[in-house]
Amino acid sequence: MTGIYLAGAFGLSALLFFNRNKLTNYLLVSGFLLLQIAFAIYEYLHINVTELNYFCADSLAVLLVMTLTIISIPAMYHSYVYLSSKQDNPRHTAIYFASMVALLTSINAAYLSNHIAVTWIFVELTTLTASALIYHRRNNRSLEGTWKYVFVCAISITLVFIGILFLSFSLPEGGAADLPFSNLLKNAPDLNQFWLRLAFIFIFTGFTAKLGLVPMYTAGIDAKDKAPSPAGALFSSVLMNVGFVAIFRFYTVVSHTSIHRWANHVILIAALLSIFVATVYMTKVKNIKRMFAYSSIEHSGIVMLGLVAGGLGYYAAVLHIILHSFVKSSLFFQQGQIYRIYKSKSIYDVGSYIKYNPTGSIIMLLAFFFATAMPPSGLFISEFMIFSSLFKANYLSLLIVVILLLTVIIWAFGKNIFKLLFSSPVDFNEDKVEKINPAESISQFILLGLVVYLGLNPPQEFVTLIQEAVKNLPH
């Protein structure tokens, strides 16, 4: 099925690229979505089956493929809304959909791959396809965003490659057959410590570009800002999960070696700095989309803290990254509507949103509460679990610092959101305000509802899948 899916989806992407007809475009995109749904269901039913040698849907992959499937449907819908409001030329539309389909496909493949080199190849592909989406507007600033994204990702992909080379040095006996994650896990205690340390540093740093952690987070911010909002939603949810999967799988290997504690310290520093950087920029940033992007940095920092804490923290980290995808994508989808009303992303130009788009402002308000992890958000549950496991693991002083930083983030986030919703805008011409159809917000309500449901009352299958996903980590 993986073979059929990859061939089918890349084929559809190629067809979308050459197609200029609107109706055919609808058909092809819905064809892709059907294929995606079928693939997700198939992988759920055939868990832990290896296909084509390099693809194995373990529980973590199944969870994230499901997440991607759920987000991809509204992403396509909002892309149509976005493109119809812009009167784009057919060629740009064709490139947009072709690269979006290719991006989703390569993200899926990166989730499933059980070999670090295969993950690497597909992460490289996500850079290529994402850059076409960032460049969609074709102006100076989107060019700048694209160039920075491509360049930083190229450097970070090189770092990962150097890491893979060091990893191959660390193997006791050579041979490419030893690089699949399962084999690495089996041979973990025999790996050469010196090379493994270098490998961990390089691979971790390389994948932070996708996950959005210090040091390589910068390019992702510009990308999420400059890409059309549906694409930005994908970047800050499913594309970040790619970085998480890659780091998580390698971390699982490292956690069985003697450098586990050292690796924890490396991750801890990166996570703490990420939360700190996010706090500093959140208080300063004036662009709504960039604010959301920095909020993603904060959340990936929290997820990494979960990994460091161990115990319940592992479970909470996986839960957090899934729920965060839903919250953040709905925020980005909603941002598209804000832009259509005010024609600006700056916090100075917006205001009284509740008057112009009541449904949208309810989403905004809810999503703000959810993103800052206030109950009834599911993120509250996962964050609470992460904090309690940090407490149990004797990271008390760290915990206090993190909670203080999060308080500042809530204040900064709230200040901007309430300005957007309730204070009246300056120099804003009310006559030409576009009426937003409330039906466009349904998908966001569903996504946010899912966050509450999965957080407060998770179905048994969901819990089992997460427990399966973290079972290889030491307890």
Added chain:
Amino acid sequence: MTNVLLIAFTISLLYMGIAHRLLTYIKILSFQGILLFGIAFIQLIEINAANLTFVLFETIVVKAIAIPLFVNHVMKRNRITRDAEPYIPNFVSLIIITIIIITTFILSNAISDTRISKIFFVVAISTFFTGLYIIVTRKKIITHVLGYLVIENGVFILSLAVGNEMPVLVNLGILLDIFASVFLLGIFVNRIGDVLKDVDVDQLKNLRD
């Protein structure tokens, strides 16, 4: 013989540190391609013939001929001036690159593994950091790409260290190379030339908080 070639490669890095004109950078890159051809030939002689031909073809045709010609074409097309415009005087650059090489040399003493020859490690890592250094200290966007190509060469050397045991990794490195050169150069420098009139990094300072 490998050692001689690797040392020549390291010297080319020092030369790159003091080069003024972009054309010199391109010539050094081309020269490095030829050196890599020699190293790959000696190092990988035991792997199967088809793969060896592919690797050698890539080093001599892509690294030594195609990419330098292509960069040259891009520069002519966008009328990029010939000076590299470093932020830091070349003399300081020379010292810093020397320090990079010496530091990696000292670091390599920590390696107790006899399987990997240390000289590959030293040359690869110092090439990597020199590439990064060139990226951060030069003003033009095209020198960023040139610095990236230097990093690529370093990675290629590192992959040759395990090339006999895992030829797959060498091929992956080549994949990365093609991704970088075709994508970064081909699509982007053309576009950047069309959209931005003066191809400086200063043009890329709009996105910030």
